Amino acid sequence: MLNVAIVGASGYTGLELIRILHCHPEVAVTCLTSEQSAGRKISDIFPTLRDRCELILENLESVRVAEKADLIFTALPHKAAMEVVPTFLKLGKHVIDLSADYRLSDPEVYGAWYEPHLNPANLKKAVYGLPEVRRAKIKGARLVANPGCYPTSIILALAPLLKAGMINLQEIIADSASGVTGAGRAAKVDSLYCEVNEGFKAYGVGGVHRHTPEIEQELSLLAKEKLVITFTPHLAPMDRGILSTIYATPHTPTSTEKLIKLYRDFYNGEPFIRVLPLGSLPSTAFVRGSNFCDVAPLVDPRTGRIIIVSAIDNLIKGASGQAVQNMNLVCGFPETLGLNGLALFP
Numbered sequence: 351m352l353n354v355a356i357v358g359a360s361g362y363t364g365l366e367l368i369r370i371l372h373c374h375p376e377v378a379v380t381c382l383t384s385e386q387s388a389g390r391k392i393s394d395i396f397p398t399l400r401d402r403c404e405l406i407l408e409n410l411e412s413v414r415v416a417e418k419a420d421l422i423f424t425a426l427p428h429k430a431a432m433e434v435v436p437t438f439l440k441l442g443k444h445v446i447d448l449s450a451d452y453r454l455s456d457p458e459v460y461g462a463w464y465e466p467h468l469n470p471a472n473l474k475k476a477v478y479g480l481p482e483v484r485r486a487k488i489k490g491a492r493l494v495a496n497p498g499c500y501p502t503s504i505i506l507a508l509a510p511l512l513k514a515g516m517i518n519l520q521e522i523i524a525d526s527a528s529g530v531t532g533a534g535r536a537a538k539v540d541s542l543y544c545e546v547n548e549g550f551k552a553y554g555v556g557g558v559h560r561h562t563p564e565i566e567q568e569l570s571l572l573a574k575e576k577l578v579i580t581f582t583p584h585l586a587p588m589d590r591g592i593l594s595t596i597y598a599t600p601h602t603p604t605s606t607e608k609l610i611k612l613y614r615d616f617y618n619g620e621p622f623i624r625v626l627p628l629g630s631l632p633s634t635a636f637v638r639g640s641n642f643c644d645v646a647p648l649v650d651p652r653t654g655r656i657i658i659v660s661a662i663d664n665l666i667k668g669a670s671g672q673a674v675q676n677m678n679l680v681c682g683f684p685e686t687l688g689l690n691g692l693a694l695f696p
Contacts, residue, residue, distance in 0.1 A: 352681055355419035357410060357434065358426040361535045362446055363393035365396050367423055367669035368403055374674070374688030376681075379403065381418040383410045411435040423430065423673055424448060432468045435493065440471070444680055445493050446673045452476035452495035453564050455650060465559050478568065479676040480618055481685065483509055488679045496676060497568075498563045499668030500526050503594040505568050506623065506643050507660040510616035512572040517598040517656065519577040525564070526594040527584040529634070532664050540585075551583050559583050590665050591634025596658045601653055609647035617645075621686045622667065622675070632661035639663060639694035641671035662694075 356367050359638075372378045382392055384407040386494065391406055394401040409415070411436050413510045415422065421444040424431045431449035438445050454460040457470035470556050477487045477496040480502065488494060497505070504524045528551070532543045540546075553559075562581050570576045604605035610628060617623040626632060632644035645660040662668050671689055680684050 352421060353380045353419045354677075355377065355415050355422045357377055357383045357385070357415060357422060357424045358430075359392060359407060360384035360387045360395050361425060362531050362665055363425045363673075365398075366515060366665045367425065367673065368396075368399060369391065369664075370670060370674050370688055373691075376683055376687065379405065381405070381408065381415050383408050383415060384650060385410060386475050389557065389620070397479075401541045406677050407650055410434065413441070416441040416443050418442065421446070421677060423677075425670075428464055429613075430469075432472075432672040436469050436472060439492060444491075445481070446496055446680070447476075447640055448496045448597045448669055448673055450498065450560065450564070452493060452499065453478060453501075454567060456567075457656065459563050459567075463563050479570070479672065480505060481672070481675055481679060482506060482617070482623060483568075483572065485679060488676055488681075491680055494673075495677045496669065496673045498561045499528065499532060499662070499664040500559075500581075500593055500594070501565045501568065502580070502668050503592045503643070503660045503662050504565050504573070505592060506580075507596050507645055507658040507688060508598070509572055510613050511598060511647075511656065512569060512659075513616065514612060515573075515598050516602075516604070516612075518601065519573055519575060521597075521599045522569075522577065522579040523534065524581045524594055525584065525596075526581070526592055527586040528664055529586055529588040529590040530590045531590045531669075532592070533585075533589060546587050550688075551586060552582055552588055553581050559582065576625055586633065590663055592662050592664045592668060593632065593634050594658075596660075598656045598658070600654065602650075603651060604631060604656070609649065609656065613645065613647055623690070632659050634661050634663070635693075635695060637661050637663050637671040637693050639666065640692060641675065641689045642693065643666045643667050 388409045432451040470631040471480040476495045626646040
């Protein structure tokens with residue numbers, strides 16, 4: 351049995367990790383931390399856990415946490431994660447980090463978008479945890495940088511085209527809409543019900559969203575050439591989910607039927623990627639609560655442009671579900687273990 355700790359367990363991603371791992375036959379959650387709620391039962395914070403998980407939340411003391419766990423999920427804000435991850439690694443633990451602290455391989459890029467990195471040497475050791483493109487490197491990794499939610503939806507949508515060299519790398523546009531849980535659980539005016547309900551807005555416009563360098567880094571690796579994209583995130587009046595619509599210009603004319611075949615061949619055997627049939631489009635409603643990414647490529651016959659639509663649950667495939675998928679790979683468990691739940695609908 352693998353003993354697991356969740357550092358930063360009182361947020362939405364922490365809750366989802368507990369919910370998923372509760373049904374994992376090879377895992378025991380042995381330690382939960384929360385600086386704000388230490389001393390309280392996790393079920394007092396999240397009543398959905400009553401009679402299923404009654405652990406007491408602890409203060410974050412790295413050595414004490416490491417004594418209780420073989421593998422540690424760090425579900426902390428950026429900077430907070432890199433303050434504790436080095437200690438866990440020195441103590442011989444495996445770490446799945448859900449923050450942005452180890453996703454960017456270049457410390458200068460990280461510093462430009464966030465702040466100076468406290469342990470840049472670990473950036474080279476971290477493996478970017480997108481199983482569909484990095485599976486071999488994730489297996490056995492000591493430190494896995496769990497991808498961001500927006501990047502997951504965009505990279506999975508574009509990977510087949512980039513690997514095939516089919517599109518103009520300087521004309522990629524991605525519009526993505528996220529549910530409010532993407533902003534976290536802390537009280538913020540922009541996340542209040544009255545501020546979000548009946549509204550739909552763009553934010554981080556003009557290439558300033560912090561997921562931009564992560565997206566460009568991974569797309570450039572797939573294309574084997576540096577590229578930039580136009581990425582615009584939006585806030586949608588829903589709890590959870592991300593819908594991304596990506597536009598690209600092919601080098602030569604193609605058809606929707608050819609694209610569907612390309613995507614099905616590329617993702618053949620992938621347990622959590624569903625390439626939709628001709629005439630069907632993804633919806634966040636059909637992946638809610640699941641680790642699936644639904645994707646549909648098509649061609650606009652008027653313009654000849656390629657349009658790819660993808661949908662994920664930002665808290666599952668965009669965060670905690672993918673983290674468990676990475677844990678399974680790191681520890682040699684079947685990749686789908688604990689993650690076979692279907693979407694919640696309606």
